[in-house]
Amino acid sequence: MRSFLEWLGQTPWSIALLESFWVWPLVESTHVLALGLFAGTAWMMDLRLLGLSFRAVPVSEFRNRMLPWTRGGFAVMAVTGFLLLYSNPVRYYHNIFFRVKVILLVVAAVNVWWFHARTYRRVAEWDRDPRPPQAVRVAGAVSLLVWALVVVTGRFIAYNWFDCDIQPQPDFVNWASGCVLQAE
Amino acid sequence: MLLPLFEWFEATALGTAVRQSLWAFPVIEAVHLLGLCLLGGSVLIVDLRLLGVGLRRSAIAEIAARARPWLMGGIAIMLLTGVPLFLSEAIKCYYNTSFWVKMSTLPFALGFTFGVKGRIAADRTLETSARSRVLGVLSIVLWFTVAAAGRWIGFS
Known part of the structure; x- marks a missing residue:
């Protein structure tokens, strides 16, 4: 893994991206601004699942009409995120916050999968509940947090x-950072 | 002309405390970013509805009313965290074009959101129309400018 990332970081495009005056900040800014779209719309859906807001809107309408926007935001986050990772792979690989973030992304993905594969299948039973059942609220709370x-x-x-x-x-x-320290 | 004022901002106890702490700026900055998510979500859910591409089966006024508390919360978080961030580096901001772009757009974004858009979107009879679409586009453009210029403060 480490040698692959070292090779990746030495590729001309990776070096060019890291050292670029405009492109790296633009990619980073796009990554941050897409948060408003991705996390913003995801949180609005979570508030609905928690029964904290938009209680008159059926959950299925929320899912069908808002999820494409959340997914679009996620696609931008993923593309720009991988570009940022590509610009300095070894540094991010050993960054403790990056490692925690990756673990959290897995937790978030499992929550999304569980909700759509299991909980959401019975949406007809609670679609219009102002305050959905506990399993739904838990999914919303986990997602939000x-x-x-x-x-x-x-x-x-x-x-x-x-x-x-x-x-x-x-x-x-x-x-936790996977640091390989030179012997004194 | 404003420089002495910005020097005073930078010398405030709050500005000095944030500047001298290793953790304060990053932590406040992270909360500022969470505020951006909340603000972004509560603005966009209304704007997408105004554009006719969001929660189309619900009335515009209904979505706007439900989003409003979260919009207020998002703006409160942004202001409460934005002020100490600014105070900690006021002189840098004074010489920073992005800062001035952000701060001159922000009053328009706020005024538009609570004045024009807030008033029109509260109308129960408002349907997706040319008028609602203009509102949605203007809102997205204004807030996008504020957010993009805000991010760029750190790069210049």
């Missing part, structure tokens, strides 16, 4: 406090 944590950890990737080249660090940090 986990995406918020993804945003926060994502923002913190910018800081190098726990990076491998900043030593000494607690053993736990070096372990």
Whole structure:
């Protein structure tokens, strides 16, 4: 993995992207602004699932009419996110906030999958409930919280406090960041 | 002319405290970003409805009314976190074009959202129309400018 990422970071396009004056900030800005679309619309759906807002709107209408926008926002986040990762793969790979973010993304994905594959199948039974059943509210709460944590950890990737080249660090940090330390 | 004022902003106790702390700026910045998500979602759900591409089966006024508390909350978070971020680097902001673009667009975005759009979208008889579409587009353009210029403050 590490050698692949080292190779990836040495490819001309990766170096050009990292060093570019305009492109990297534009990709980063697109990544941040797409949050308003992706996380914003996802949270509105979560508020509906929690029964906290838009209670007169059937959940199925919310899903059918808003999910395409959430998905579109996610597509922009994913493309720009992979470009950012591609610009400096080794650094992000060893960044503790990046690692936590990836784990949180897996949790968010499982929640999305569980909701759509299981919970949502019986939507007809609670479509118009102002306050949907507990399983639905749990899915909304998990989504709201986990995406918020993804945003926060994502923002913190910018800081190098726990990076491998900043030593000494607690053993736990070096372990979690996968740092390979040179023997003194 | 405004520089002495910005120097005073930077010297405020809050500005100094945020600047001198290792964690304060990043943490406040992260909450500012969460506020952006809430603001973005509560603005867009209404704008998409105005454009006729969102929750079309619900009345515009209904969606606008339900989104409003979250819009207020989002704006409150943005202002409460934006002020200390600004105070901590007021002089940098003074020389920053993006900051001035953001701050000159923000009053229009707020005025438009609560004045024009808020008033028209509260009309129960409003349907998707040329008028509603213009409202939706203007809202997206204004808030996009505020957000993009805001992000660019950090790059210039």
